[in-house]
Amino acid sequence: MTDRTRIRRLPEKAVDDVAVLHAVLDASRVAHVGFVDEDGHPVVVPTGAARSGDRLLLHGSTGSRMYRRLAEGVEVCVTLTLLDGMVLARSAFESSMHYRSAMVFGVATPVPEDEKVAALRAMSEAWLPGRWDTLRPPTAKELAATMVLALPLVEWSVKVSDGPPDDAPEDLDAPVWAGVLPIVTSYGDPVPAPDLRGTPNPWRPPVRA
Ligand SMILES: Cc1cc2nc3c(=O)[nH]c(=O)nc-3n(C[C@H](O)[C@H](O)[C@H](O)COP(=O)(O)OP(=O)(O)OC[C@H]3O[C@@H](n4cnc5c(N)ncnc54)[C@H](O)[C@@H]3O)c2cc1C
Numbered sequence: 001m002t003d004r005t006r007i008r009r010l011p012e013k014a015v016d017d018v019a020v021l022h023a024v025l026d027a028s029r030v031a032h033v034g035f036v037d038e039d040g041h042p043v044v045v046p047t048g049a050a051r052s053g054d055r056l057l058l059h060g061s062t063g064s065r066m067y068r069r070l071a072e073g074v075e076v077c078v079t080l081t082l083l084d085g086m087v088l089a090r091s092a093f094e095s096s097m098h099y100r101s102a103m104v105f106g107v108a109t110p111v112p113e114d115e116k117v118a119a120l121r122a123m124s125e126a127w128l129p130g131r132w133d134t135l136r137p138p139t140a141k142e143l144a145a146t147m148v149l150a151l152p153l154v155e156w157s158v159k160v161s162d163g164p165p166d167d168a169p170e171d172l173d174a175p176v177w178a179g180v181l182p183i184v185t186s187y188g189d190p191v192p193a194p195d196l197r198g199t200p201n202p203w204r205p206p207v208r209a
Pocket residue numbers: 004005006007008009010081082083097098099100101102103156157158159
């Protein structure tokens with residue numbers, strides 16, 4: 001932990017277990033990348049992200065403003081958030097959300113050319129396990145058009161909000177329902193491409209024991 005990753009507001013929600021960090025990164029897939037653009041303005045750009053070991057991998061077009069700026073070595077603050085539920089308290093003030101969120105600070109550096117395919121494979125495997133080996137390899141042109149950046153998981157914080165509503169004693173008799181409405185994110189039924197040829201089986205997430 002560093003001074004800037006020390007959670008000051010509601011520090012009881014801070015988690016310093018790296019396994020929880022990994023779980024948040026592995027489940028969230030969408031990262032919001034905050035950085036200061038060339039003109040001095042802060043921007044936050046959503047993008048896909050996948051953890052590979054102790055790095056967070058980001059990939060995008062070599063023509064992307066964000067990827068070009070990050071490759072220059074600017075500092076980033078990347079956040080990944082899982083929304084787990086709505087907390088319905090007896091007052092609006094105490095109503096809140098269940099979440100697990102991570103913030104990672106640092107500099108993302110380009111993955112060397114000779115490690116690019118392995119990094120892209122790791123991203124694909126993180127998102128769609130088993131799919132990469134069923135696809136043709138990327139072409140040289142595709143690789144040249146793609147930048148892969150790695151952000152080391154060194155300076156980070158995780159905040160987890162859970163538990164029941166925390167109502168004031170004087171509100172407990174209010175005639176309103178109180179509790180938690182869980183939010184569950186899941187895949188729906190696969191929708192075949194209109195130009196799908198043959199009858200290949202759709203990709204399905206692996207069943208976890
Ligand atoms: C889905 C969701 C909804 C939220 N809704 C609200 C809301 O409505 N109002 C509100 O005030 N806050 C909300 N929060 C919490 C919010 O993210 C901040 O933690 C909070 O506002 C305090 O910010 P701060 O800059 O004062 O924190 P500080 O504690 O001063 O931040 C210091 C350091 O703590 C770490 N940190 C802070 N927040 C987080 C976090 N969420 N995840 C990981 N690390 C963190 C960072 O490293 C940061 O640099 C929500 C969070 C999530 C994920």
